[in-house]
Amino acid sequence: MSFLQEAAILLAAAIVAVTLFNKLGFGSVLGYLIAGVVIGPWALGLITDVDNILHFAELGVVLLLFIIGLELQPSRLWVLRRSIFGMGLAQVVVTGVVLSCAALSLGLPAPAAAIVGFGLSLSSTAFVLQLLAEKKQLNTVHGRSAFAILLFQDLAVIPMLALLPLLGMSETAAAGGWGIEKLLLGIAAIVVMVVGGRYLLRPVFRLVAAAGSHEIFSAASLLLVVAATLLMEAVGLSMALGAFVAGVLLADSEYRHEIEANIEPFKGLLLGLFFVAVGMSVNIGLLSSGPWLIVGLVLALLLIKFTVLYGLAFAFKLPERCGRKLALVMPQGGEFAFVLFAAAASYQILSRSLADTLILVVTLSMAATPLLVFLHDKLLRPWLERQAPPVFDRIDEAGAPVIIAGFGRVGQILGRILRLKHIKFTALEISQTQVDFVRKFGGKIYYGDASRIELLRAAHAEQAKIFVLAVDDIQASIKIAETVKANFPGLEIYARVRNRHHAHVMMDLGVKVFVRETYFSSLRLAEHVLSGLGLPQDEAKGSIEKFTAHDEAALIRQHAVHHDELQLIQSVKDTAEDLQNLFEADIASQDGVAAEKSVTPPG
Numbered sequence: 143m144s145f146l147q148e149a150a151i152l153l154a155a156a157i158v159a160v161t162l163f164n165k166l167g168f169g170s171v172l173g174y175l176i177a178g179v180v181i182g183p184w185a186l187g188l189i190t191d192v193d194n195i196l197h198f199a200e201l202g203v204v205l206l207l208f209i210i211g212l213e214l215q216p217s218r219l220w221v222l223r224r225s226i227f228g229m230g231l232a233q234v235v236v237t238g239v240v241l242s243c244a245a246l247s248l249g250l251p252a253p254a255a256a257i258v259g260f261g262l263s264l265s266s267t268a269f270v271l272q273l274l275a276e277k278k279q280l281n282t283v284h285g286r287s288a289f290a291i292l293l294f295q296d297l298a299v300i301p302m303l304a305l306l307p308l309l310g311m312s313e314t315a316a317a318g319g320w321g322i323e324k325l326l327l328g329i330a331a332i333v334v335m336v337v338g339g340r341y342l343l344r345p346v347f348r349l350v351a352a353a354g355s356h357e358i359f360s361a362a363s364l365l366l367v368v369a370a371t372l373l374m375e376a377v378g379l380s381m382a383l384g385a386f387v388a389g390v391l392l393a394d395s396e397y398r399h400e401i402e403a404n405i406e407p408f409k410g411l412l413l414g415l416f417f418v419a420v421g422m423s424v425n426i427g428l429l430s431s432g433p434w435l436i437v438g439l440v441l442a443l444l445l446i447k448f449t450v451l452y453g454l455a456f457a458f459k460l461p462e463r464c465g466r467k468l469a470l471v472m473p474q475g476g477e478f479a480f481v482l483f484a485a486a487a488s489y490q491i492l493s494r495s496l497a498d499t500l501i502l503v504v505t506l507s508m509a510a511t512p513l514l515v516f517l518h519d520k521l522l523r524p525w526l527e528r529q530a531p532p533v534f535d536r537i538d539e540a541g542a543p544v545i546i547a548g549f550g551r552v553g554q555i556l557g558r559i560l561r562l563k564h565i566k567f568t569a570l571e572i573s574q575t576q577v578d579f580v581r582k583f584g585g586k587i588y589y590g591d592a593s594r595i596e597l598l599r600a601a602h603a604e605q606a607k608i609f610v611l612a613v614d615d616i617q618a619s620i621k622i623a624e625t626v627k628a629n630f631p632g633l634e635i636y637a638r639v640r641n642r643h644h645a646h647v648m649m650d651l652g653v654k655v656f657v658r659e660t661y662f663s664s665l666r667l668a669e670h671v672l673s674g675l676g677l678p679q680d681e682a683k684g685s686i687e688k689f690t691a692h693d694e695a696a697l698i699r700q701h702a703v704h705h706d707e708l709q710l711i712q713s714v715k716d717t718a719e720d721l722q723n724l725f726e727a728d729i730a731s732q733d734g735v736a737a738e739k740s741v742t743p744p745g
Contacts, residue, residue, distance in 0.1 A: 148195075151188050155181045156414055171269040171477070172512065174414050175505055178421020185426070192422045199419045202412030203481055204385040205405055206267075208367050210296045211389020212402050225287055229458050230294025237263035237450045244442070253309045257486045258500065260302060262443055264476040267292045269508055273471055273515065283460060284468040291472065299478045300386055306485050327377040332387060335370060339391030347397045360404040367405070413477075420480050424505050425498040436499070440506045444514070447473040470518050474511045475504030541602025542566035547592035547622055548613035549580060552638050552659065556610060567610075568601045572618070593621045595629055603630045611637040611653075616644050623651050642697060646704040665690060685725070692721050 155177040163173030181188040189195070242259025250258060270288055279285045343366070350362045367385050374384030392398055429436050448469045455465025480501055487497035544560060544567035546553045553569065560567050569587045571577050577589045590597040592613070603609065609626055613619040619637065626633055637656040639645045648656050665686050672682035696717040703709035 148189055148191075151181055152195075152415065152418055156418055160414070170414070171266060171417055172509055174417030175421040175424075175508065178418040179424055179426065180421075181418075182422030182424070184424070189422060192419060195415070195419045195422070199412055199416035200381070200481070202409060202414070202416040203477070204371055204381050205367060205409035206413055207296070207299070208370075208385040208389040209402055209405060209409055210293075211386040211391075212393055212398055225290030225458075226294045229287060229454055230291045232454055232457075233291050233451065234260065234263050234295060234298050236454070237447055240446055240450065241443075244446075254486075254492055254496075257302075257306075257309070257482065257491055258496075260298075261479045261482040261486075261500070262475050262504070263447075264295045264299065264478050264482075265292060265447070265472040266474055266476040266508060267296055267478075269474065269476070269511070270471050273512065279467075282464070282467075284455075284464040284471070287455070287458075287460060287464070287468050288472055295476065295478075299482070302482060303485065306482075306489050306491065309486075309489070309491050331373050331377045331384075335373065335384070335387050336391065339388065343391060344397075347401075351397065351400075359400065363401045363404045364408065366401075416480075417477070420477075420501065420505070423498075424502050426502075428495075428499055428502055436502060436506065439499075439503045440510065443475065443503060443507050444473045444510060466518075470515055471511065473514070474507040475500075479504045541605035542568045543607045544568070544610060545570065545592075545598075545601055545603060545606045545608075546610045546612060548572075548611070548619075548638070549587050550576060550612065550614055553610070553612040554580070556612065568606075570597065570601065572613075593618065593625050595625060598625065598629065603633055606630075606633055609633045609635050611635055613638070614640075616640050619644070620647055620651075623648060623653060627651055627653075642700070643704070645697060646701050649701050688724065689721070692717075692724065 156174060159177035159180070160170045160173035163176065164170055179185055182192065183190045238256075238260035240259070241262050242255045245255035245258040246252065270292060274285045274288060347359075347362065350359050353359075366388055370384035370388035371381035372384075375381050392401060451469035451472055452465050455468050456462075460468065483492060483497040483500045483504075486492040487494050492500075544565060546557060546567055546569045549557065549569045549571040553571075557567060557569060569580075570590050570592045571580070571587055572589075572591050577587055580587045588601075592598065603626070609630070611619055611622060611626075613622060619639075623635055623637065626635055634655070635648075635653045637648050637653050638659050639648055639656045640659060642658075645656055645658060668689075669682050669686045672685060673679055677685075696713075700710060700713050700717070703713055
């Protein structure tokens with residue numbers, strides 16, 4: 143089969159599988175793996191030369207480590223230092239030791255048991271981050287904790303890969319001093335990279351950037367990665383280590399973002415190819431020959447990692463629900479385990495059959511993770527929430543004249559102004575992440591769901607004069623407004639609304655004062671644009687005032703028909719036409735005045 147035919151099969155399989163698995167909510171990594179299994183030698187057998195593809199696709203892992211190095215700015219590490227070097231270190235050490243002891247008990251020698259234990263302690267960075275991103279949970283407490291742990295795991299890969307050649311050396315070679323020589327060569331190579339990166343990389347990239355060619359800059363970025371990997375490979379160390387060091391050297395450079403943007407497309411495609419190749423190399427025959435052993439190993443891995451992660455979340459005082467979610471998204475093995483076990487097999491630390499078994503276990507643990515999250519979200523979480531309603535903060539202060547529901551961008555600005563005027567208010571926020579953020583800066587805020595009547599009573603809503611509804615989510619906003627109107631009819635609601643439909647629903651509920659969140663900023667920006675185009679300031683301001691008056695009147699008129707889609711569409715069309723005619727008449731009037739002024743009076 144020709145190279146082009148293989149490329150067509152790889153691309154077609156990846157496109158179909160990834161599209162399908164993304165739609166099913168399982169993520170693209172699992173899609174790549176399944177695509178590889180389907181087209182590989184253990185299924186359809188469309189591609190059989192797996193080793194060559196796997197060696198080429200390892201460049202994707204190299205590029206991933208390069209980008210990880212690029213993102214490791216000292217300032218970022220310092221902000222996340224407690225999570226990275228606390229929870230991250232504890233997770234790798236505890237999980238690695240437990241799994242290594244389990245491997246020792248099964249009869250593996252110490253070096254092999256250490257590689258197995260610490261290799262399986264790693265979770266999938268690409269898999270977990272994508273899963274969290276799809277569920278919009280990257281900025282939650284468990285999302286940030288997962289990112290910190292994954293970041294430390296990515297760092298931990300480097301010494302693991304660097305130690306493989308030393309663990310794999312024979313006793314004869316080690317006795318001859320070859321190990322010390324190799325270690326010294328590796329240290330010398332890293333020193334060369336650090337010194338060269340400090341004094342050569344930036345000047346070189348400055349010259350390349352001055353040439354003004356985007357293609358040449360991309361080529362220089364790729365050449366840097368390839369050169370770093372070749373240097374490390376020449377001294378017998380991991381190619382990924384060279385890429386990582388190169389990335390770290392450029393983490394604080396002015397070219398970091400441009401280099402990352404150039405490398406990202408290559409990294410994504412080659413990393414996807416790597417996962418496909420791993421899927422093709424998965425020995426399905428092992429599953430058919432010993433299914434219960436493989437299933438038992440997968441369940442043991444998931445259970446051990448879940449238990450360790452859940453325990454660490456408790457030790458680091460994360461809320462119970464956050465610890466549970468953290469443990470559910472990270473119990474699988476990771477993509478670096480594929481690299482680690484394959485390299486360990488090449489250095490004869492692990493047998494080829496054991497490496498194949500471990501790769502199959504990691505792959506199946508990845509496949510199981512989305513299913514675990516799905517079952518948790520659909521079955522376990524609703525049951526737990528029914529059994530134990532969320533514990534919100536207790537409000538222990540007297541009632542305030544103003545209650546603010548939603549303390550994000552809008553609520554915080556309002557709160558600052560009220561505080562300057564010495565007006566007391568009670569701030570309620572449903573996002574624990576936002577609560578933690580505001581409290582870091584000394585703000586007083588209560589965690590709670592403002593749609594719950596008991597929380598509103600605890601906030602003394604019956605004594606308040608104004609209820610500010612600044613919640614971003616439309617459905618949550620409507621639910622809160624309904625609760626307030628039903629239980630505290632005398633409490634005036636001042637609402638932030640997202641759009642015209644949201645405004646109409648609020649009007650249905652009897653809310654009289656509302657502000658469309660981007661409306662006035664858009665008007666202000668439009669006024670600046672008109673002035674920037676040369677219109678006189680008075681004319682620009684008058685145009686905005688005329689548009690505002692017409693739009694607000696139309697909003698009220700359309701409220702009467704907003705339940706009837708056909709009438710609403712017609713009303714919008716009529717309003718747009720009326721507004722166009724109004725502005726054209728205004729332009730014609732201004733042209734007439736200008737013409738009169740240009741006529742010379744009779745002498």
